[in-house]
Amino acid sequence: MQYFNSNTMLYLNGRFEKAAATTTTLYGASLHYGYAVFEGIRAYNTHNGTRIFKAREHFERLKRSAELVHMPFPWDVNDLIKQTYKLLELNNLKDAYIRPLIYCAPNMQLVAAKDVSIMICAWEWEAYLGNEQLQVCISGYERPNPKSTPIQAKVSGNYVNSILATTEAKAKGFDEALLLDGEGNIAEAPGANIFIEKNGRLYTPPLGNILAGITRATVIELCHVLDIEIIEKHLSVTDLKHADSAFFCGTATEIAGIRSVEEYAFPIKWSESIGATLQRTYKCLVLEKQNYEVII
Known part of the structure; x- marks a missing residue:
């Protein structure tokens, strides 16, 4: 499955960037040890326009996940919701799966994160397990x-x-x-x-x-x-x-x-x-x- 193309935008640390042009570290605990937290969220094309279902609950859980594994969470939930709607608009997505991810700066030691980044991306995705029993x-x-x-x-x-x-x-x-x-x-x-x-x-x-x-x-x-x-x-x-x-x-x-x-x-x-x-x-x-x- 193709999750992005040359025109796809994602949200990264307060900026919107082309997904194909972004990079990340190869020296982080997120890559080496799985030390990252994420969410899975859906947006739906309703008769009231594009709506993210239970956006606040998902971003609050993202915050709670970070706290439980001792990762900083310096972001405002209301702003993250706002930026996610903008992300959908930039990518012309009405029905979409949304993936926020908090990951660590370079650090190979087995200690709590001090510096983290946030990325939010989105793509069209049918029901994960299909529509059959x-x-x-x-x-x-x-x-x-x-x-x-x-x-x-x-x-x-x-x-x-x-x-x-x-x-x-x-x-x-x-x-x-x-x-x-x-x-x-x-x-x-x-x-x-x-x-x-x-x-x-x-x-x-x-x-x-x-x-x-x-x-x-x-x-x-x-x-x-x-x-x-x-x-x-x-x-x-x-x-x-x-x-x-x-x-x-x-x-x-x-x-x-x-x-x-x-x-x-x-x-x-x-x-x-x-x-x-x-x-x-x-x-x-x-x-x-x-x-x-x-x-x-």
Whole structure:
């Protein structure tokens, strides 16, 4: 996939520059040790114009991620939102995926960053896992121990774990992986949270060993609005393989239905599942087809 061309602009430390003309250091902890934090954000072409969905929540999480790994964050969130809208305008993007990244100045020592840069880029990107129901396997890799790294932060180095899990799944002929935590409970997909449906209720793993997904939080909000019972609890693989339906959710993924987990095929048709209802409702929300902001 081509993410930029000779005309693409990105935002770098307060300036807009041609992506093809920018450079970065080869001597930084971000490259050598994965010491960087990032966000994934989506903008949608709504009838009210281009809107970045939950921009403030994403940039506040970026700030929190930086704080959790002891990186400076000298930027104003309001200004970053403003500059991101300008970036979309400069690139003539209306539907876009947006990637802010905070990375380190040259430093090979294993110490907290003192000098950092921020880059924001954007490109057109369809739903990350596609629009078809997914065949999923249980990964041989576990989510990192939350005492070893701040799981609630979007740290670049943490995503080596995600790359390994997805690569393993695809090598086995599956669309995506599902990782467990160190206790054998369901955690999340390499880049998305999971919900399962059983007897008209939704269940999802609690925070602690998973990323506190913004889309996950939105799904929970929508459940409250739609009077869908939602329960956060530890879930086993047995719970999953006795469920009626399941789906992944995330900013890049949006909401993606799961057809099967290894040999177990979910018995409820996706079109008749709670996940499908939430998928339609979520799309209405991000496209501002209904005024959910009044009630959420």
